[in-house]
Amino acid sequence: MLKTRTLLLAVAAALAASTTFAAAQDKARVAFVPQIVGIPYFDAMQQGGEQAAKKLGVEFVYQGPVDTNPVDQLQIVQNLINQGVEAISVSVLDASSLAPVVEAAKAKDIKLFTSDSDAPDSGRALYVAQASDQGLGYTIIDEMVKRAGEDAKIGIVSGEATASNLNAWIGYMQERVKEKYPNVTLLDPQFAGGSAERAAQIAGDMMASNPDLKGIIAVASTTCPGVAQAIETAGKIGAVVGTGYCSPNTARAYLKSGAFGYSVLWDPSELGYLTVWAGKQLIDGKTIPAETTPEGMSHPVTYDDKTGILLLGDPAVFTADNVDDFNF
Amino acid sequence: MSSRTSLTLPILAGLWILIVAGLAILQPSAMALSTVTTVLQFSTLLALVSLGQAMVILGGGAGIDLSVGGTVSLVAIIAMLLDTAGVPSFLLPVVCLVAGTLLGLVNGILVTRLRLLPLIATLGTFYVYSGTALAITGGSAIGGAPAYLLPWGRGTLAGFPLPFVTLVLPLFVLAVLLLRYTAWGRWIYAFGFNERSARLVGIPVDRARFIAYGFSGLMAGLAALVSLAWLGSARPNIGQNLELTSLTAVMLGGVAIFGGRGGLVGVLAAVLLLVTLQTGLLQLNVNTIWQVGIIGALLILVLLVDNIRMIRRTA
Numbered sequence: 001m002l003k004t005r006t007l008l009l010a011v012a013a014a015l016a017a018s019t020t021f022a023a024a025q026d027k028a029r030v031a032f033v034p035q036i037v038g039i040p041y042f043d044a045m046q047q048g049g050e051q052a053a054k055k056l057g058v059e060f061v062y063q064g065p066v067d068t069n070p071v072d073q074l075q076i077v078q079n080l081i082n083q084g085v086e087a088i089s090v091s092v093l094d095a096s097s098l099a100p101v102v103e104a105a106k107a108k109d110i111k112l113f114t115s116d117s118d119a120p121d122s123g124r125a126l127y128v129a130q131a132s133d134q135g136l137g138y139t140i141i142d143e144m145v146k147r148a149g150e151d152a153k154i155g156i157v158s159g160e161a162t163a164s165n166l167n168a169w170i171g172y173m174q175e176r177v178k179e180k181y182p183n184v185t186l187l188d189p190q191f192a193g194g195s196a197e198r199a200a201q202i203a204g205d206m207m208a209s210n211p212d213l214k215g216i217i218a219v220a221s222t223t224c225p226g227v228a229q230a231i232e233t234a235g236k237i238g239a240v241v242g243t244g245y246c247s248p249n250t251a252r253a254y255l256k257s258g259a260f261g262y263s264v265l266w267d268p269s270e271l272g273y274l275t276v277w278a279g280k281q282l283i284d285g286k287t288i289p290a291e292t293t294p295e296g297m298s299h300p301v302t303y304d305d306k307t308g309i310l311l312l313g314d315p316a317v318f319t320a321d322n323v324d325d326f327n328f
Numbered sequence: 329m330s331s332r333t334s335l336t337l338p339i340l341a342g343l344w345i346l347i348v349a350g351l352a353i354l355q356p357s358a359m360a361l362s363t364v365t366t367v368l369q370f371s372t373l374l375a376l377v378s379l380g381q382a383m384v385i386l387g388g389g390a391g392i393d394l395s396v397g398g399t400v401s402l403v404a405i406i407a408m409l410l411d412t413a414g415v416p417s418f419l420l421p422v423v424c425l426v427a428g429t430l431l432g433l434v435n436g437i438l439v440t441r442l443r444l445l446p447l448i449a450t451l452g453t454f455y456v457y458s459g460t461a462l463a464i465t466g467g468s469a470i471g472g473a474p475a476y477l478l479p480w481g482r483g484t485l486a487g488f489p490l491p492f493v494t495l496v497l498p499l500f501v502l503a504v505l506l507l508r509y510t511a512w513g514r515w516i517y518a519f520g521f522n523e524r525s526a527r528l529v530g531i532p533v534d535r536a537r538f539i540a541y542g543f544s545g546l547m548a549g550l551a552a553l554v555s556l557a558w559l560g561s562a563r564p565n566i567g568q569n570l571e572l573t574s575l576t577a578v579m580l581g582g583v584a585i586f587g588g589r590g591g592l593v594g595v596l597a598a599v600l601l602l603v604t605l606q607t608g609l610l611q612l613n614v615n616t617i618w619q620v621g622i623i624g625a626l627l628i629l630v631l632l633v634d635n636i637r638m639i640r641r642t643a
Contacts (some may be wrong), residue, residue, distance in 0.1 A: 078366050079371075079611055095469065099560050162564060263632040
């Protein structure tokens, strides 16, 4: 009992002392909350964010959940708000997951915005988009048809069934096929969660049950290795064209082996850079022009004032020929 | 059993004070009312589910409920589907309670009637429940929770989230009283501790255990209701990981995994400790991957301290 009391006293003393040296932040802080930490894609965004922070004179905070769990993500965002971080960007796991904290952020005059994955109706300040969802969905289908033919049967292996960005891309793939390639058969998407093994299993089953399958699209970057390995182990290189939204480093081996015909993506480190730049503009209260080349970037980006979408640019297509020009 | 509880609580309280003191020194700005609100807000779902989990585990017979997370997800989805299908909104809380209880009773039937091992039975229903929730929604959230729920789900009373004040605290008090003063509560401890003798003296073990699984489902249903009122939408994966975190809280709270020993106050203390620790580490911007490891180490440490004491005592 006595011990507890001394401890309580110590805490009280610590509390009293703490108020006297309240931390003074000299630099504005821009935070980015990814969907999950520890995967190369978000690591690259983190690197880009750090570069931008150095260049633009802000402090960069990178904090994300270890599972793709919306409540864990919400908890992280809530704590950043409590800390009073001036601008907070989130790669939203679930389109409605920001709702409870948007008001709290506004009350503290914190700029809450989305990057990489959006929550359109949440009241977020703006959305930093990697490439338009439409551009990504259309490009991957167009490139696939070029390789697999106008009457191909194509399968889709996605990641989390709840990820709004992945679902949007799939939607545009389906739209493109319906409008432009009436003879292409697009199978219903299968969901592998965050695991490459599950993706391999799904892709393997897909090829077994559809002997006439001509192509498989890996939607989440985590599903790329699984799909490629399934094509390799099934001995279907050349017969089935694999592809996905994955980085050159992830796809390199498969592009060279022929399991993947191509890969579609953008540069996530550039996206991280643009995210921190956008946070800085919001903190400074600057309006973003319709087209501008941010300090430290090599190409212009576009901003749509009406939708609040800041677009990084057109998606890039990586093939065996150009993959070695990239390193991310 | 009371001597065990009385040691768990001081350990947890000591650790909690240590964490708060550490946070006060390293990140003084965290010492704000908003931090208290955040901790309690993120404790609510876990506390409710852990309460149900604790009941099931206390009841022994290798009792465990791995389906709690899936139950929370599925109940939230069912309630919102019925709501959008035209069932009057004021019935939504009732739907949550009934659906949760029924899903819990399914576990009860599997365990007490069909004699499946609880670990296997509830692992099965975990996959069925969470899989069904994902399948019927195609993975997307269902928005548009009734507006009358939101002021309760998001509101605070002097910094304390309303769901915590109006649901978690009363329910824990009620459950403690239930365990202490009703026949059913005493039976739980009795057959949790020694099932054979309990059966010999004529305690209706199966019926009481059946109710315990129903109670766990009811708590999960309440957690689903809180999630709807708080987030404003039903998520097919809202309950993700709750089965493991609730187990952690129950173990950390001093409930013996084989049942029959431990108390509910310890479980609530453990929930608060876990969420405070998470919040503290987040405020310090500690990498979340480390956080998982730290929580694991904490669990082992606390159980180890407890074990050493037990060994000393018997030696």
